[in-house]
Amino acid sequence: MSTISGIINDSSTVVGYIAIGFISAIVLLDGFRYLSMERGVPRLGVLPRGGFAWATTFRMEYERNWANVITILVMAIIPYLLNPILDIPTVQIILFPLVLGGMLLLQIVPKRYAITQDRLSADGFTFEWENVVWTGWKGGSRIVLQRRGWWVLAPLPLGGSKDDLEQAALRIEAAVTGRWDEIENILSEQE
DSSP states (O other): OHHHHHHHHHHHHHHHHHHHHHHHHHHHHHHHHHHTHHHHSOOOEEOGGGOEEEEOOHHHHHHHHHHHHHHHHHHHHHHHHHHHHHOOOHHHHHHHHHHHHHHHHHHHSOOEEEEOSSEEEETTEEEEGGGEEOOOOOSSSEEEEEETTOGGGOEEEEEOOHHHHHHHHHHHHHHHHTOHHHHHHHHHHHO
16 A cells, blocks of 8 residues: 555656646746847837837736736645645745746736737737737727637737727737728828
8 A cells, every 4th residue: 555655656746846847947938038028029119110019017917917826826825735635745845836936927027019010029929910819909907819729828918008008909900900001191190
C-alpha cells in the first residue's frame, strides 16, 4: 500500500514541477512581449492614415482582466487546500503562488494598443482584421473581440478610458466593414 502512495506522491511532485515550469515560461514570454509593446506601439494618439493608439493604467487593466485576476488568486490558494491530501513539497507550495503572482502582475500592468486600417496591436501581438470577430461595443470599460481559431483562448478584451474605447470602436467598425476611407476622410476634415 505504501508503494502505491509513494508512486502517487512522486507523480504529483512531477506534475507540480511541470505546472510551475509551464506557468513560469508563460510569465517570461508574456513579460518579454509586454516590455516590447512600446517598440510595437511607439506613438500614442491619432496615427497617420486614421489609425489610433492608446495606453492604459493599472485600474483599466484590472477592469479589463478582473476575471483572470480572480482565477489566478483562486489558483494560488489551491496548493494550500490540497496539501493535507497530496502532501505537496514545501518548495512547490512556495513557488506555485510566486509564479502565479508574476502572471497576476502581467494581467494588470499598463499596456499599449493600436488600431490601423490593416491590423490591431494588443498584448504584444498583432492581429489582421480577418482573424478577429467584431460584434460591436455597447459602452463599458472594455471592448471584447474574438480571435478566430483560438478556441477557448478566443476572447480578446481591450482596455482603456471611455474616450479611447470610443475611438477604438469607431475604427474597428470601419476596418472590419471595409469603410476605413470614410474614417480617414472625416479625420482629415477635422484637422
